[in-house]
Amino acid sequence: MGSTAERSARVSPLSVVGWVGLAALLASGFLAALGGLNQTLYGASSFVTRYLELIADDDIALAAATPGVSLDQADLAALGLPADVSTALLRSTVVSAAPESVQITADVAHEDGSHTVTASYRLGTAIIDTEFEVRPIAPLYGVLNRWEFAVSPMAVIDVTAAHNPFFQVGALNLDTRARKSGDDLTAFSQTAPYLAIAPAVYEFSYESALLIAQTVELPAEPSSRPSVTVDAQPTPEFVSRVQTQLDAYLDGCATQQVLQPTSCPFGEEISDRVLSAPQWSIVSYPTVTLSAGETAFEMPPTPGVAHLSVEVQSLFDGEVQQLETDETFQVALDASIQPDGSISVQLK
Template identity: 65%
Template structure:
């Protein structure tokens, strides 16, 4: 009986040892799997690649809410940016070209646990590389690694909207006056900074019946500050509308049966007696050309010719005669677009 008990005790010990060994193997396998996950799916490289792939998918909501992307007030102040800087460009449908063919080419681990991750990608027709500094944050469920950017990869694009406060980027039209007040609202040229997801390429332009700006492509690297000018110039329709107003103005001047039409650029002084109503006609109308000035679109002094026909009596010998004479004149003006889309003209 004693021997049987001893055997049973030894069998029990072996069973416990076996289960303990199996448990150890399972724990080791779990830890190894966890380590593999933290090196791959939950690794720093995957974190960076996921951010770039979100941009590639035009999932700007995901990209902009990636940990470490948003800029707080303290960081904005440190970067010299206004606290109310526009985030209007942080949305889908704005990026013209996003990173493609993304691959991680280097991942350096530092002693403090942070990583320097270098990604290669194609941006438009160019192959580019960017290095992102990332650091660990509180683990998911206490075991799965999580990361954030040490420095935000957001770019800042300083937009100069020349001669028109509006501009278009991607499918979005923005107003550079959005956060301005007072006299700033009336400025002919507006400048405003915008936060933009990066790396990415943006295309700026503006097209309306009266104004158009050439398309400008702007690549923005991560954490870069770049500038773009959207140079709005008058369209042929704008020039035509101003020309029509000039023609109407000169026609009204010519309709005045006087030697000196009021508020008009032409007239004549005659010493002899006028015996008929003067008749004015416009021989040559100044052709409107518009270029951007400091606060308006300006037409430089441009020559025109008016003609007068009037019956006169010579005060010296009393004979009657008809005077026909061309009278050259110049006309200059400044044109602006009112908020309602009408054109305001100021003669110079």
């Protein structure tokens, strides 16, 4: 038997070439597989698709963390937004409808490595086509493509809470005054911007014992700035409470045994001699109706009827008689909800 050195010397050059070829083949296969991954799973189209799927899965926190979605201070300033703009909508249970039936209809590569990816999807009842601009960032493990949105798809929703600072969206109850101070806190209607994941549909509403606003459905497309008004109006309970206060006020006026009750909307002037204490009663109370004004809910001048009963003596012939007369009067008022939930009524 030959020595180990002799057996090594007899290794065929063809075997070496074979091993080199196999290594080259494996390297070529790896590169091909890597290229395939970068074109598919790690491609620009997949990046956009995953973002839309996160919204569909209501994983809003992860969608907001997708590279290129968040807005830095420079972005906020360019949009005219404060650095502390509300992010309250960037959470689950807020979106009422997410993109469905997503299809990538185009993926155009540019010389600088960026891509324009066009996605078609259904949002609510509408079919929408959106172009997303994405660009490469530092690759994963140095070899797998990673991307970010060159233009953030984040939407900004300007919410006007009319006649009431509060509104509801999804499972959230929000106050438009949260980041305000000073005189801004007292405005009858409030407007505030909110960052929102897009594309998505949001439903805005409000309901309490005293105020109610009809639900408004708002589609927010990527990189858009839509606005919505939550128009709060008095409930029957609100109107009933104001009516109760107004009736009590008029009843108080009627207890004053004078011809001209102080700070009251009715009174009588009599030229004859008054022989008895005047007795007032309310025949018909003004019916309260409320509509939004500039600073409060307003009731326009509304008629009522008061009755006066008093014994008088004629200065002309001395005749004594019981005067019974109805007097029509009008009442207008402002009504507003106080911080403690009570209703303030101011007569005008």
